[in-house]
Amino acid sequence: MKKRLAVAFTGPSNSGKTTLILKVARKLINEYDKKVAIVKHDPSDKARFDVEGKDSYKFANTGAEVIVTSPTRTTYFSKKSENLDEMIRLFDNFDILLVEGLKSLALPRISIFRNSLDSDYFPYMDALAIDDSINISEYSLPNEVDILDLNNPDEVISWILENAKEV
Structure with missing residues (x-):
């Protein structure tokens, strides 16, 4: 079985997490020829994938695990919170x-910040991706935290390939 890697990104709202993940994913797929899977946590349950009254909504509301498939996509609806092993099983084929x-998943974690750092994230991070808006010398960072350029996806990818957890 081939080696599969996993890494997590964390940071406050509007820090650039999604933008960085998009850049990294596109480069991994197009330049590194990797199969990429993405899990996004929706802690406030704001994402809306289904519309009340539609069949898929009715099916999902039964409490059953539901997969809706079409010629262009497959969507999985679950009423339970998945653990990492279950998500990996669902994706199966990825690099x-x-x-x-x-934050509860035991994965190497890149914390992303702009303008200021929040020390609440320090215990969870293995790397810190920031831009010029942060003066790193103003903070006491934990030892062993790698500093990455938020605007350099190649640097982030190199860190991922060296530090991601094999799953």
């Missing part, structure tokens, strides 16, 4: 799994 959020 690199990028996770946005989910």
Whole structure:
């Protein structure tokens, strides 16, 4: 079985997590020829994938695990919170799994910040991706945290390939 890697991204709202994940995913797919899977955590349950009254909504509301498939997409609806192993099983065929959020998962984690750092994230991070808006010398960072350029997806990818967890 081939080696599969997983890494997580964390940071406050509007820090650039999604933008960085998109850049990294596109490069991994187009330039590194990798199969990429992405998990996004929706902690406030704001994402809307289904519309009340539609069949898929009715099916999902039964409490059953539901997969809706069409010629262009397959969507999985579940009423339970998945653990990492279950998400990996669902994706199955990937080289690199990028996770946005989910601080509870035991994965190497890149924290993303703009303008200021929040020390609440320090215990969870293995790397810090920032831009010029942050003066790193103003903070006491934990030892062993790698500093990455938020605007350099190649640097982030190199870190991922060296530090991601094999899953």
